[in-house]
Amino acid sequence: MRKVRFVEPIKVYRMIKEELDSAYFDVMSKGELIDRSHLRSFEENLANYVGTKYAVGLNSGYDALHMSLRAAGIGSGDEVIVPAHTFVATCSAVVIVNATPVLVDVAKDFNIDVDKIEAAVTPRTKAIIAVHLSGYMADMPRIMRIAEKHDLVVIEDACQSLGSNIDGKMAGSIGLTGCWSFYPFKILGGYGDGGAITTNDPEVAIFARRMRFNGEDRETGEYHGHGFTCLLDNLQAAFLDVKLRHLPAWIERRKAIAEMYRQGLSDLPDLLLPHYDKPGFDHVYQNYTLRANQGDEFSEYLKKNGIEVLTQFRKPYYRHEALKLVDRGFPETEAISREVCSLPMNVEISVEEIEYVIQTTRAFYGR
Ligand SMILES: Cc1ncc(COP(=O)(O)O)c(C=O)c1O
Numbered sequence: 001m002r003k004v005r006f007v008e009p010i011k012v013y014r015m016i017k018e019e020l021d022s023a024y025f026d027v028m029s030k031g032e033l034i035d036r037s038h039l040r041s042f043e044e045n046l047a048n049y050v051g052t053k054y055a056v057g058l059n060s061g062y063d064a065l066h067m068s069l070r071a072a073g074i075g076s077g078d079e080v081i082v083p084a085h086t087f088v089a090t091c092s093a094v095v096i097v098n099a100t101p102v103l104v105d106v107a108k109d110f111n112i113d114v115d116k117i118e119a120a121v122t123p124r125t126k127a128i129i130a131v132h133l134s135g136y137m138a139d140m141p142r143i144m145r146i147a148e149k150h151d152l153v154v155i156e157d158a159c160q161s162l163g164s165n166i167d168g169k170m171a172g173s174i175g176l177t178g179c180w181s182f183y184p185f186k187i188l189g190g191y192g193d194g195g196a197i198t199t200n201d202p203e204v205a206i207f208a209r210r211m212r213f214n215g216e217d218r219e220t221g222e223y224h225g226h227g228f229t230c231l232l233d234n235l236q237a238a239f240l241d242v243k244l245r246h247l248p249a250w251i252e253r254r255k256a257i258a259e260m261y262r263q264g265l266s267d268l269p270d271l272l273l274p275h276y277d278k279p280g281f282d283h284v285y286q287n288y289t290l291r292a293n294q295g296d297e298f299s300e301y302l303k304k305n306g307i308e309v310l311t312q313f314r315k316p317y318y319r320h321e322a323l324k325l326v327d328r329g330f331p332e333t334e335a336i337s338r339e340v341c342s343l344p345m346n347v348e349i350s351v352e353e354i355e356y357v358i359q360t361t362r363a364f365y366g367r
Pocket residue numbers: 059060061062063086087089090131157159160180181182183193194195
């Protein structure tokens with residue numbers, strides 16, 4: 001049976017082998033491992049790409065999130081608004097700084113429902129984490145207006161949306177920080193865990209630079225607080241720097257694949273495809289996440305026919321008892337959890353594979 005993988009890192013390696021190998025040999029031959037020139041170079045290129053003054057390389061997207069909250073002085077007694085539909089790390093970062101996450105339902109585009117934010121604001125609310133899911137940004141202009149009205153910090157969880165923008169304003173350049181994940185299967189993925197913060201605030205950049213290195217100012221040796229060991233490895237930065245050069249072309253490829261899916265599937269009434277018509281909002285398709293009325297029956301059919309799909313998340317994170325979160329009723333998140341299905345979306349997929357996914361999907365609906 002034909003097999004279509006969700007991602008195929010070996011194919012990407014073959015595509016840019018020479019560049020990756022040369023980055024590897026450069027790091028190895030110089031013996032530069034921690035906090036060295038490749039990290040500096042990647043941070044500069046990332047900041048330029050996102051359009052911020054600073055980028056600080058960290059161990060993961062999760063580190064970027066909790067470091068941002070700490071930099072904003074958020075802690076015990078504070079509330080932070082987070083979407084009910086996101087990767088659990090968005091919420092865990094709030095809990096780990098001893099603040100209280102207040103969950104808000106999402107809208108049809110999988111991002112926080114801006115109309116429901118103000119009802120969740122209390123005198124203890126200090127911040128909103130705006131998550132840009134799957135490559136499509138939350139409505140930042142409206143979120144920033146609400147934040148200004150209530151004097152709230154906005155942190156962008158842009159882990160899934162590098163390169164996305166609203167009217168040219170890049171994800172990760174609008175809030176206090178943009179938080180990035182370079183987990184291998186992200187739109188810019190490393191060869192292990194990785195992350196970063198982008199920001200225009202020099203204090204936040206200095207805070208993160210120190211705290212990622214156990215609180216130490218590397219020039220003076222002074223400890224400025226109890227910190228963490230969570231800086232992006234120099235070797236990962238060298239690989240990411242190579243891949244960042246390809247990102248604009250790879251985003252175009254993702255958009256072309258999304259267009260093929262749209263043309264092949266948009267007449268099927270039981271599917272809700274991820275194409276929206278908000279003017280100025282770009283979609284970079286980190287994921288091609290659709291909703292199918294038939295839920296598991298649909299995703300299992302694709303799997304049985306050799307197509308790897310993701311169904312994140314069949315169980316919303318707030319329903320996991322050990323997390324002790326408050327379920328205030330999130331109807332859209334509940335519906336998404338039953339219907340969600342992400343089709344293979346990556347730069348290494350072939351046209352024949354995309355056509356096979358389309359044909360198999362149509363066959364499920366007898367078309
Ligand atoms: C929306 C979102 N937030 C946070 C994270 C956490 O990133 P990481 O896995 O690098 O810690 C991820 C990625 O896994 C994510 O998709």
